[in-house]
Amino acid sequence: MKKPRTKRRPPDISTLPADACPSCGTQMRERKARLSFPVNGEKVVVPDALHLRCPKCGEIVLRLDDMRHLREGALTLYRKQYGLLSSDEIRSIRERLDLTQAALSKLLHLGGNTLSRWEAGRNVQTAAMDILLRLIRDVPGSLDYLREHAA
Numbered sequence: 001m002k003k004p005r006t007k008r009r010p011p012d013i014s015t016l017p018a019d020a021c022p023s024c025g026t027q028m029r030e031r032k033a034r035l036s037f038p039v040n041g042e043k044v045v046v047p048d049a050l051h052l053r054c055p056k057c058g059e060i061v062l063r064l065d066d067m068r069h070l071r072e073g074a075l076t077l078y079r080k081q082y083g084l085l086s087s088d089e090i091r092s093i094r095e096r097l098d099l100t101q102a103a104l105s106k107l108l109h110l111g112g113n114t115l116s117r118w119e120a121g122r123n124v125q126t127a128a129m130d131i132l133l134r135l136i137r138d139v140p141g142s143l144d145y146l147r148e149h150a151a
Ligand SMILES: [Zn+2]
Pocket: 021, 022, 023, 024, 025, 026, 054, 055, 056, 057, 058, 059
């Protein structure tokens, strides 16, 4: 038996203006407020994250640029909080050791695109991995040690 169509349907978002709430259709307002973003399993609170908020139901929508800014802001705060190497510093350590991203990834047991994401600033290393990077930068022989033991 066919189920009768329900009369109450969610708002058809294809006909709503771009800044309408996807839950209730109310026009949303742009605002800056605290939003959190996960970095390496930790919630990082960005104090002035731009986004749209529905004044009626409280729904929050991040546009593409809002999401990018939130992520960049969270990564910057995380990097500052732990005093981590910058993406450029990571790249220059690797280049000074004359290693490809794949070769260094293997030595550090990093999966997939992890290292390229660090070097591009799209993600950030943990404090533990940061120490390891400083170690191979500063301690002679540490790279040979990794080659011997991390294969
Ligand atoms: Zn709403």
